Every structure is written in C-alpha cells, then in structure tokens.
Amino acid sequence: MxxxxxxxxxxxxxxxxxxxxxxxxxxxxxxxxxxxxxxxxxxxxxxxxxxxxxxxxxxxxxxxxxxxxxxxxxxxxxxxxxxxxxxxxxxxxxxxxxxxxxxxxxxxxxxxxxxxxxxxxxxxxxxxxxxxxVRSLMELEAQTARVLRHGKERIVAIDAVQVGDLVIVRPGEKIPVDGVIKEGCGEINQSPITGESSLIAKEPGDEVFGGTLNQMGVLKIAVTRVGTETTISKIIExxxxxxxxxxxxxxxxxxxxxxxxxxxxxxxxxxxxxxxxxxxxxxxxxxxxxxxxxxxxxxxxxxxIGNAARRGMLIKSGAILEVIGKLTTLVFDKTGTLTYGTPSVTAVRGFDEYPEHEVLQWAATAERHSEHPLADAILQYCKAREIWPLDPDETHVIAGRGICAKKDGKEIIVGNERLFAEKNIPLISAATQFLREMSAAGATGVLVGLQNQVVGGIAIADTLKPAVHESIRDVRNLGIKKVLMLTGDDKSIAQSIAAGAGFDEIVAELLPADKLAYIKQLKTQGEKVAMVGDGINDAPALVEADVGIAMGALGTDAAIEAADIALISDDLSKVSEAIALSRxxxxxxxxxxxxxxxxxxxxxxxxxxxxxxxxxxxxxxxxxxxxxxxxxxxxxxxxxxxxxx
Structure with missing residues (x-):
C-alpha cells in the first residue's frame, strides 16, 4: 500500500x-x-x-x-x-x-x-x-563549482564541470567534486560521508571528495571524477x-x-x-x-540502512541484515584493517648513553632523500617531534641492506646488521640485544652508525590500532563466538603484533588464495562467517564470506563492489556498530x-x-x-x- x-x-x-x-x-x-x-x-x-x-x-x-x-x-x-x-x-x-x-x-x-x-x-x-x-546525502551534492578556465574564475553548473578542470574551493565552502589537490593546504570536514568528527589535514597530492567541507585554506583541485562517478553519488545510489x-x-x-x-x-x-x-x-x-x-x-x-549511511556504514542490501543476525565467526585481515598498513617508529634507543634525539637526527639526515617506506617512517617520527634532519652531502642506497650518507666528512650508516658486517663495523652487545628484543616484538630493528661506531637503534613496525581490543570485546558482547586474524606475515611477527588483543586464533603466512580457502573451510564447518578487510588484495575472501566488510572504502570502488558492508572510514568501532545496527x-x-x-x-x-x-x-x-x-x-x-x- x-x-x-x-x-x-x-x-x-x-x-x-x-x-x-x-x-x-x-x-x-x-x-x-x-x-x-x-x-x-x-x-x-x-x-x-x-x-x-x-x-x-x-x-x-x-x-x-x-x-x-x-x-x-x-x-x-x-x-x-x-x-x-x-x-x-x-x-x-x-x-x-x-x-x-x-x-x-x-x-x-x-x-x-x-x-x-x-x-x-x-x-x-x-x-x-x-x-x-538519503535526502541529507543528496543535499551534500553541490549544484555549482568555481572553475578556473582561461585564467579566470567562473561559477558554473555542476553538470558543466569536466574531468581535468581546476576547481577552486575557499574556506567554508563545500568541495563540489572528487579530485586531487594541486595547490594549497587545508583541513577537511569529512564527517558528512565518513561520520568522523575530527578534521583531516590535506596538502598537495592528497585526494578529496565531493560533499565534504573545506574548513581552512584555499584549495585548487584537479577534478578526477564528476557526475554519477563521484564517491557521494555512488554512495547515494x-x-x-x-x-x-x-x-x-x-x-x-x-x-x-x-x-x-x-x-x-x-x-x-x-x-x-x-x-x-x-x-x-x-x-x-x-x-x-x-x-x-x-x-x-x-x-x-x-x-x-539510512542511519548506517549517515554514520559512514554502507549496508548494501536489506537481505544482508538477516545474515548478520546469524553470524558465529568474525575474521579480520591484519594489514590495513587491524594495523595502519604503514610502518611507524615504535622505539628508539641510544647505545652507551648516546642521546636518542641525535640518533634520530643522524638517521633522518641519511634518509632525507630516500623514498623507502622505512625511511618515511623515520622522517615522519622526527617531524612529529620537531627533530629536523640536516642536508646530506651525498647518499648511497644499498638494496636490501640500508643507506650510507656523508655530512661534513662524517659517514652515517643506517641499515640492518648485514650492512654493518659488510662495513666491518662490530656490533656491541647493546646493539645485538636491541635487534633480538625488537625481533621478538615483531618489529624491524634498524641500526644507526656514525664514523664506524654503532650509536643507536630504531624499531619500526606496522602497529596495531588502539581500538582493536575494544572492538573485539564489543563483537563478543554481540554474540560472535570466534574472532580470528588472517595475515601473510611471519607467524612470530603476527603473534607479537596481536598479542593480548583477544583473538581465538592467529593464522599467518597466507597468500590471498589461502585466505579464500580458509574462509571456505570455516563455512564447511558450519560457521556463519564475516570477513573484515580492506577490499583490495583480500577481495576474493570478502566475496566468499557470508558477510564481507570492507574498511576504509572512501574512494575505493573495488572495496565497495566486493563487500556487503563498506565502512567509509578506517574506524574499527564501525564493525561492531554495523553488526549491532543490523541485528x-x-x-x-x-x-x-x-x-x-x-x-x-x-x-x-x-x-x-x-x-x-x-x-x-x-x-x-x-x-x-x-x-x-x-x-x-x-x-x-x-x-x-x-x-x-
């Protein structure tokens, strides 16, 4: 009726x-x-x-x-x-x-x-x-955009904006389309789409999405998606x-x-x-x-479903609601889901009372022009603590070992123990102990040397998100009997990272095909399985699970396609919220x-x-x-x- x-x-x-x-x-x-x-x-x-x-x-x-x-x-x-x-x-x-x-x-x-x-x-x-x-989501769609054409700013209807156009967004204005920042820095309110209350800092090269609000700074954005291809349009549909x-x-x-x-x-x-x-x-x-x-x-x-969408949880069909009510097992992929998916510094130690901030500064100086993920972790850590690297006179990357650099005639060495062995620099007992402790903790130990002497060590690892423990406790309160973690990492590293998180089982050293096979195995045992992943390399497992949940799906079409539930942000608490709301x-x-x-x-x-x-x-x-x-x-x-x- x-x-x-x-x-x-x-x-x-x-x-x-x-x-x-x-x-x-x-x-x-x-x-x-x-x-x-x-x-x-x-x-x-x-x-x-x-x-x-x-x-x-x-x-x-x-x-x-x-x-x-x-x-x-x-x-x-x-x-x-x-x-x-x-x-x-x-x-x-x-x-x-x-x-x-x-x-x-x-x-x-x-x-x-x-x-x-x-x-x-x-x-x-x-x-x-x-x-x-849906109405509130539709209201997020801009009707006009300020486009830079032939050196002049013009306000045009949103339908007239084309891929490749340069859009200008001033403070307090809505970002009209999906794109990449070419000029300017700002703070973006993504809460209308993701449900996150905090502002997100953006700079040139970062991706932005239509329907979000620019709170600070003038941005010039190169348009990458328009019309029905924008993220907000796909969410509405x-x-x-x-x-x-x-x-x-x-x-x-x-x-x-x-x-x-x-x-x-x-x-x-x-x-x-x-x-x-x-x-x-x-x-x-x-x-x-x-x-x-x-x-x-x-x-x-x-x-x-409307409530979920308003808070950044896209439940793709009414039919999936009843399946969620019957779940018995929740499986998490590790990288990018339980962890941040990027290495970060977890410990710094100076040997023989060498100052930690100097260990960091020498390491950052050597790594300043490197594009290696571990180098980026060190540089970001130093930036957060306002430890500024010097400009090296020369650098030399040694694949699989580390990097050597020179500054004011001093040689700086940053790398693994093999690099120091090749340089005939003996490891003191403090360095050996540091490497052993970091390996046991599931982290990569990087040694820092200065003038043929090991002066300190830096531990780098993909760290567990703070919300993991609470999220696992929440899903258990919702009646989920088994919570598992799947990863391609070495078993000892996986167990070290996830220790004390509350998993019933940690299954390591799995390729994407192995994850798919493991999900099938659980289902043949009579389990109703939900799989939580990033929706990219674990997409087959998400599709195979009774309920696939993709984390951080904002701007990722593959994740939204693969999953039954797409969580726009990387907030792990949304997993238990989506399950609770469905039930x-x-x-x-x-x-x-x-x-x-x-x-x-x-x-x-x-x-x-x-x-x-x-x-x-x-x-x-x-x-x-x-x-x-x-x-x-x-x-x-x-x-x-x-x-x-």
Whole structure:
C-alpha cells in the first residue's frame, strides 16, 4: 500500500526560472496539498453531523465527504488490482465503503475512509523521517563549482564541470567534486560521508571528495571524477538500492498479505451471512487491512540502512541484515584493517648513553632523500617531534641492506646488521640485544652508525590500532563466538603484533588464495562467517564470506563492489556498530510484525462479535500502522555504544 521508496526520491529537475514564476498560492498548494482533501472532508463531515443525516443537505454533504475521501483509495485499489492482477489491502476498504453507501450509512462510510486517509498521511510523515538519510546525502551534492578556465574564475553548473578542470574551493565552502589537490593546504570536514568528527589535514597530492567541507585554506583541485562517478553519488545510489531490496523476512510478509485479503473477504461474507448485519461485515473489512504488516519491514530497513549511511556504514542490501543476525565467526585481515598498513617508529634507543634525539637526527639526515617506506617512517617520527634532519652531502642506497650518507666528512650508516658486517663495523652487545628484543616484538630493528661506531637503534613496525581490543570485546558482547586474524606475515611477527588483543586464533603466512580457502573451510564447518578487510588484495575472501566488510572504502570502488558492508572510514568501532545496527533492525522488524498481527487479531475478534463499529475499527487500524512506523523510527537515532556503556 505504501511506496516507501518514494520518500527517498527528491525532485531536482526543475529550473530556477520556473520556480520564480510560481505564485505564493502555487507554492502553498504544492506544500500542503496532501492535507487539503482530509481538511475539506473534516469540514463536510462536521457540518453533516450538525445538520443530521436525516436532512437532505446533511445526507448529501456526508455522501460528498465519502466520495472525496474514498476516491484516492478506490482509484488505488482498482489500478493495483488491474496492474498486478491480485487483490490488495485497499480492496477491503473499497468494498467496505461501497457497502456502507449501499445501506445508507454515508456518514459512517465517510468517517471510515477519512480515518484511513489521515492514518496513511501520518504514516507518510513518519516514514519521511526514515528517508532523511538519503535526502541529507543528496543535499551534500553541490549544484555549482568555481572553475578556473582561461585564467579566470567562473561559477558554473555542476553538470558543466569536466574531468581535468581546476576547481577552486575557499574556506567554508563545500568541495563540489572528487579530485586531487594541486595547490594549497587545508583541513577537511569529512564527517558528512565518513561520520568522523575530527578534521583531516590535506596538502598537495592528497585526494578529496565531493560533499565534504573545506574548513581552512584555499584549495585548487584537479577534478578526477564528476557526475554519477563521484564517491557521494555512488554512495547515494548504493543506499537507494539497499533500501529498496527486500530481505527474506519481508518476502514472507508479502506472501502473507497476498492470501490474507481473499481470506478476509470470505470472513466478512460469513459474518454478514450469519448475522445479517452489513455494518458488522464492513467493520471486519476495515480492521482486516494488513497495512501495519505490509509496512513493518520496509520502514525498518529504510531507517536502519539510512542511519548506517549517515554514520559512514554502507549496508548494501536489506537481505544482508538477516545474515548478520546469524553470524558465529568474525575474521579480520591484519594489514590495513587491524594495523595502519604503514610502518611507524615504535622505539628508539641510544647505545652507551648516546642521546636518542641525535640518533634520530643522524638517521633522518641519511634518509632525507630516500623514498623507502622505512625511511618515511623515520622522517615522519622526527617531524612529529620537531627533530629536523640536516642536508646530506651525498647518499648511497644499498638494496636490501640500508643507506650510507656523508655530512661534513662524517659517514652515517643506517641499515640492518648485514650492512654493518659488510662495513666491518662490530656490533656491541647493546646493539645485538636491541635487534633480538625488537625481533621478538615483531618489529624491524634498524641500526644507526656514525664514523664506524654503532650509536643507536630504531624499531619500526606496522602497529596495531588502539581500538582493536575494544572492538573485539564489543563483537563478543554481540554474540560472535570466534574472532580470528588472517595475515601473510611471519607467524612470530603476527603473534607479537596481536598479542593480548583477544583473538581465538592467529593464522599467518597466507597468500590471498589461502585466505579464500580458509574462509571456505570455516563455512564447511558450519560457521556463519564475516570477513573484515580492506577490499583490495583480500577481495576474493570478502566475496566468499557470508558477510564481507570492507574498511576504509572512501574512494575505493573495488572495496565497495566486493563487500556487503563498506565502512567509509578506517574506524574499527564501525564493525561492531554495523553488526549491532543490523541485528537491531531485524529485531525491530520481528517486533513490528508481531504487533501488527496481534492488533489485527484482536480487532478482527471484536469486529466479528459486534464489539466495535466501523469508525472505531478504522481508528484501531491506524493506531496499529502508526505504532509500527513509530517502532521503526527508533532506528533513526539508534547508537550501539549507548547500549554498552
């Protein structure tokens, strides 16, 4: 009966000139047209009631109100019956209205259909709130952009922006398209897409996304994606499709509603045949409409998926919600998921009381012009502590060993123990102990030498994210029995990195194909498996899992395609939030179905025995629908952490 998807569609194809020509009356009618018919019918019904239906004027006013209120319902029932070739719930109300008019109960018939229309209007208003997520996402899409063409700034319609254009974004302005910063530095608010509250620092070479807000700095951005190819457009389309897709539980409700209508027609006929009371049969038809049952699932799915999208969690289909409720095992890929995926300095040590800041400065000086990931880790660590490297006079990279440099006649050596052996520089006991300790901790030990003497060591490793321990605890609280980690790393390194995190098992030295095989093995053992990865090298495993969850999917089309749930940011807490929200959505659906069936059952019993009339039956019917929609609306503001803190 209710087209929930229509609440997610916003008309945008009107011209500003057309809008300008509209009169104030036109805009008033456009805004309040859904309320005009019910308001007019209420006035007619009140006048008819005051005059009494015994008078000809009162009778005609009641009939007029019945026709006005009943027309939309009759039209919808006829169209739906012809188009779908099956009886829907509105057929019951249509027959009830016709029967009321046939026996002269014009006022009762008018009130019944008025109540049905008011109830549906209230449902639509409430349902509209559940579609707010898509509307808020659509509002993020810019309508214009400031483009630099032929040396001049021009504000053009967003559809006129092309790949390769240079877009200028000033502080406080919305970034209109996806692109790469060519000039300028700024701080970007990505919370509308990722749900992250902190500002993200951006500089030349960094990628930015349409719909995010530039809070500081003037940026010149080279456009890389426009139109439907932008990240925000793909997210909107993904959410729309997800909200429209029916989970298995909704298909069961649809089948129930399809045979329920003929059954209720039969019941109303039996009530009339046994009692001879037309109004009692009419009441049965009024309360029998399974509106609450029909809208129970779609409203919950739209609200739940919309809530998730607003906070950076893209659940790609309503069908996946029920699968999440049955999960028993959660598998994490290590690199880029549990860890940052980039090496960072974890320890610095000076030997024989050599100052640590000097160890770092000499190492940074040697690595200053290197592009090696370990060199970048050292340089970033020094930058954060305001330890500035000197400019080396010369450098020489030795593949697989390290780097040698000279500054003011002093030789600097940064590398592994093989490099020092080749240079005939003996390792003191402190250096040997340092390498042994770092290896046991799963880190790479880098030695720093100056003038044929080992002066210190730097440990570099891919570190575990701080949220890992809490995230694992949260998923266990949600009923996940087994939590595993898969990695291609050496087993000792993997165990050192993940020690104490709370994993049931750590499986190491796996290639992408091995991860896929391991997921298959878990499934053959009867486990319902969710796989969490970055969606790139572990895409096959994500697809094979019962539920694939891709982390950090912002701007990564492969991750969004491979996963059932795409988490826009790298925030691990979103994994437990997505699982909790999915389970809450299914729980709300089951509650709403139970509520609707219970209310229908009680109302049918009362109607069949003459306990209520058609007007009160219409009230009960609408109460059921509003309760169900209100129950679904609880998902709009649902947050998992409120439940566990």
């Amino acid at each position: 209710h087209d929930v998807a229509r609440e997610a569609r916003i008309k945008r194809d009107f011209l500003a000139t057309d809008f300008a020509r509209e009169t104030r009356f036109d805009r008033f009618i456009e805004r309040y047209r859904e309320f005009i018919n019910p308001a007019l019918c209420i006035i007619l019904i009140l006048i008819a009631w005051l005059l009494g239906t015994a008078t000809s004027i009162g009778l005609y006013l009641a009939l007029c109100a019945a026709v006005l209120s009943g027309y939309p319902i009759v039209r919808n029932s006829v169209v739906a019956t012809i188009r779908n070739k099956k009886l829907n719930a509105e057929v019951l109300v249509t027959i009830a209205l016709i029967a009321s008019i046939a026996v002269g109960e014009y006022l009762a018939g008018a009130i019944v259909v008025l109540m049905m229309n008011i109830g549906e209007l209230l449902e639509d208003i409430t349902i509209a709130k559940t579609g707010a997520a 993904l959410v729309r499709k997800a909200q429209a897709e029916k989970p298995p539980i909704e298909r069961i409700a649809d089948r129930f509603a399809s045979w329920f209508t003929p059954a209720m027609l039969t019941l109303a006929g039996l009530v009339w045949f046994i009692t001879g009371e037309t109004l009692r049969a009419v009441t049965v038809l009024v309360v029998a409409c399974p509106c609450a049952l029909v809208i129970a699932t779609p409203t919950a799915v739209v609200a739940g 809450k959505t299914v729980a709300i659906i089951k509650q709403s179905i139970f509520i609707s069936i219970t209310i229908n059952g009680i109302a049918l019993a009362l109607a069949s025995t003459g306990g209520i009339g058609p007007v009160f039956g219409a009230i009960i019917h609408n109460i059921g629908s509003i309760v169900v929609v209100g129950n679904s609306s609880r998902l709009i503001g649902y947050r998992f952490k409120k439940q566990v803190t």
